[in-house]
Amino acid sequence: MSTQFAAKRLSKELSKINSSLPPGIELVSADNFEEWLLDIRVLDNNPLYQNQTYRLKFRFGSSYPIEPPEVVFVKLPDRPIPMHPHIYSNGIICLDLLGQQGWSPVQNVESVCMSLQSMLTGNSKNERPPGDDEFVRGNRLRPKDIEFYYHDNDV
Amino acid sequence: MPPPNTPEGVVTAPASPPASPAASQPTALLTGGGAGNTPLPEPEILELDYLSIEYVGPVDETLLCPICRTPFHSPVMMPCGHTFCVGCINQALEARSVCPLDRQPINKTRDYCRSPLIVKEQLDRLKVKCPNRRCDYECNREHLRGHYERRCEYTPVRCPIPDCTKYVARRDAKSENGCLHKEFPCQYCGEAVTSADCDDHYTDSCKGAIVSCDECGETVVRHRLGKHLAQDCPEGIARCKWHAAKWHRARCQVKGKRRDVREHERGCAYEFINELKDLRDQRARREAEDRQMINDLAARLARVEAASRRKRRPRERRERHEQGNEPAPMNETPLNPGNTETASRSIPTRNDETSLLPDFPVDNGARASPEAPSPEDYMLAQFERIEGHLEDLRKQMMEMDAHQSLGLLRTTARFNEQFAELGSKVGVLNMHTTWLMNMQRQTHVQQRTGSTTAGPPTAGISHTDDTSTTGALSSGTGVRYQAASRRSSSSGRGEHPPRL
Numbered sequence: 001m002s003t004q005f006a007a008k009r010l011s012k013e014l015s016k017i018n019s020s021l022p023p024g025i026e027l028v029s030a031d032n033f034e035e036w037l038l039d040i041r042v043l044d045n046n047p048l049y050q051n052q053t054y055r056l057k058f059r060f061g062s063s064y065p066i067e068p069p070e071v072v073f074v075k076l077p078d079r080p081i082p083m084h085p086h087i088y089s090n091g092i093i094c095l096d097l098l099g100q101q102g103w104s105p106v107q108n109v110e111s112v113c114m115s116l117q118s119m120l121t122g123n124s125k126n127e128r129p130p131g132d133d134e135f136v137r138g139n140r141l142r143p144k145d146i147e148f149y150y151h152d153n154d155v
Numbered sequence: 156m157p158p159p160n161t162p163e164g165v166v167t168a169p170a171s172p173p174a175s176p177a178a179s180q181p182t183a184l185l186t187g188g189g190a191g192n193t194p195l196p197e198p199e200i201l202e203l204d205y206l207s208i209e210y211v212g213p214v215d216e217t218l219l220c221p222i223c224r225t226p227f228h229s230p231v232m233m234p235c236g237h238t239f240c241v242g243c244i245n246q247a248l249e250a251r252s253v254c255p256l257d258r259q260p261i262n263k264t265r266d267y268c269r270s271p272l273i274v275k276e277q278l279d280r281l282k283v284k285c286p287n288r289r290c291d292y293e294c295n296r297e298h299l300r301g302h303y304e305r306r307c308e309y310t311p312v313r314c315p316i317p318d319c320t321k322y323v324a325r326r327d328a329k330s331e332n333g334c335l336h337k338e339f340p341c342q343y344c345g346e347a348v349t350s351a352d353c354d355d356h357y358t359d360s361c362k363g364a365i366v367s368c369d370e371c372g373e374t375v376v377r378h379r380l381g382k383h384l385a386q387d388c389p390e391g392i393a394r395c396k397w398h399a400a401k402w403h404r405a406r407c408q409v410k411g412k413r414r415d416v417r418e419h420e421r422g423c424a425y426e427f428i429n430e431l432k433d434l435r436d437q438r439a440r441r442e443a444e445d446r447q448m449i450n451d452l453a454a455r456l457a458r459v460e461a462a463s464r465r466k467r468r469p470r471e472r473r474e475r476h477e478q479g480n481e482p483a484p485m486n487e488t489p490l491n492p493g494n495t496e497t498a499s500r501s502i503p504t505r506n507d508e509t510s511l512l513p514d515f516p517v518d519n520g521a522r523a524s525p526e527a528p529s530p531e532d533y534m535l536a537q538f539e540r541i542e543g544h545l546e547d548l549r550k551q552m553m554e555m556d557a558h559q560s561l562g563l564l565r566t567t568a569r570f571n572e573q574f575a576e577l578g579s580k581v582g583v584l585n586m587h588t589t590w591l592m593n594m595q596r597q598t599h600v601q602q603r604t605g606s607t608t609a610g611p612p613t614a615g616i617s618h619t620d621d622t623s624t625t626g627a628l629s630s631g632t633g634v635r636y637q638a639a640s641r642r643s644s645s646s647g648r649g650e651h652p653p654r655l
Contacts, residue, residue, distance in 0.1 A: 004206075005206065005223070005246075008206045008207060008223070008225070009222075009223055009224055012223075012224040012225065013224065063246075065222060066222075066246045066247055066249070066250050067250065100250075100251075101251070103251075104247075104251075104255040104256070104258070105221075105222045105243070105246075105247045105250075105255045106221035106222060106255045106256055108224075
């Protein structure tokens, strides 16, 4: 039942995405209702992200949109991981919007992409989160199982 | 096949056999109910899923649930004013007890308010398509459930075979069909199919035995080739569609390749004939309706006239009785002053009965009805007449009044004169008596003085005083009398000087 619910909701989103998308966001693939790939770009002149395109991977659980999707940046030869104090170098994003508490079922793929766009736009620090190396080396958990501590409300 | 549009209570079992087209079941047809007489359990219907309904035309964004992104289904409003489908918000609150839009805390179920009726009405009016694939029905959303659950013959119902738990279209759910869910390999592609879904399989997914039509070259599944040739193929042989028209003995005989026939149909004379026939039918229908209406109206008119005559006749008689012995022309005056001409014109044509009752509407159908005074006019005329009478009476009363007062004045004037005359006569008599009494007293006094030679002086003085007062009261004669008395008193004084 809930799988159907997720599929129906995603098919609605997909038809909307196929008809129109905000600038800087592109659908790469949505072959099923489990995993979608999208590309985002930062549109303003932030020197950290200029002329770069980043690949996002959405994974939807069966209880989407009640539960948040799993969203990570994917590293490809032409798709780096953006430099940001909340984005680990393995692509895991520390954003309350994507956590259990910050998520709301009214969010959707498009709104998540736009939130990430604005998160990058507003950033001026060319750095990784503290303890990035250690985390990347040691983490075996899925992003949704990581307990982030949202200490920084500025970005 | 369940009979469409049957009332709810009747369609207890869409799988009931009497509707079966199979003529090989005379018993079922004869009993009229067949196995339907024994109550069959209501087949379970696959629940209508509002999430997968297809809407006709765009739906306003404001009517979409923010969670499922489909138009609200059983919407509820949160204390903060946001609206969601009840199912969606229930799920969302399971995870987090806050409004998904503004994160205000919400108590599940207890805080729900009913969404405004206007929202419900807007939702009810949304046009939707029947979710059953082969059904083309479209309706307002509020009517969809009725269609889906009771009427649509493609609604999936529980397979009538007891052991099977699958669903089959309602029109196929007949016990005599057996279970349609037994799998067999597709004759073209070998894929496992069932009778229930082989039709969809041929249309959608069968990849085996695709042939190209010899006539037009289009690729079709072999299974569909016959149908393609019979219905779609532009090179196939077809007849003009007006060949099948049953309403006329003459039919369009054009026959040939479908493509040519389609071309021909666009200008086929029988199409125009058909249109003419439709028009003729329409006109005949309309004429019949008009005739019916005219008959109805005529009947009503007759009834109304009869009723009004019954009411009017006694009143008319009473009035005639009241007018009593007034001259005949008074009767002839039309009751409706605005209708003078018509009334006078219609009088000569009246028979004995109507001439007795002067101003009746003549009951001979449509000619008289527009000229006949309506009851209101009649009543108004009566009022006017009575008012005229009243006015006349008032004038007469005033005249009488004037006559009366004049006559009274005349008679009383004579009496006044007589009274005055009498008054003067009484005055004269009064003078005469006074004079006579004075004369008598004087003579009496003179007689006393003559005998005693010394009369009392007081008497003389008082006497003159008396005469002067009397003289002042009476005119002419009094003066003479005064002079006489003065003379007498002076003579008395002269003769008898006062002794004091």
